[in-house]
Amino acid sequence: MALQIHTVSIETITLLRPLVARIRRFDLSLAKQISRSASSVALNIGEGEHSSGGHAPRARPLGSRVRERDAYRARGCGGVGVRESA
Secondary structure, eight states, X not given: XXXXXXXXXXXXXXXXXXXXXXXXXXXXXXXXXXHHHHHHHHHXXXXXXXXXXXXXXXXXXXXXHHHHHHHHHHHTTTTOOOOOOO
């Protein structure tokens, strides 16, 4: 059975959108914090799905590992971002 946590995190962001919009009317700072943290969780999960744990082997240069990590993170961006509508 495949781990579905990334899908759940994206669905959570979708569910948070109306709540963030309501919170924004009373506390802009809190609404922004919720948006950033929800997006961060989904992005970190997307990045971690392709990690084997521990440190990457030293056989590859650091730059290529960083680019690979960033590519996985970018792929995890689909649907990420809590829009703060007024």
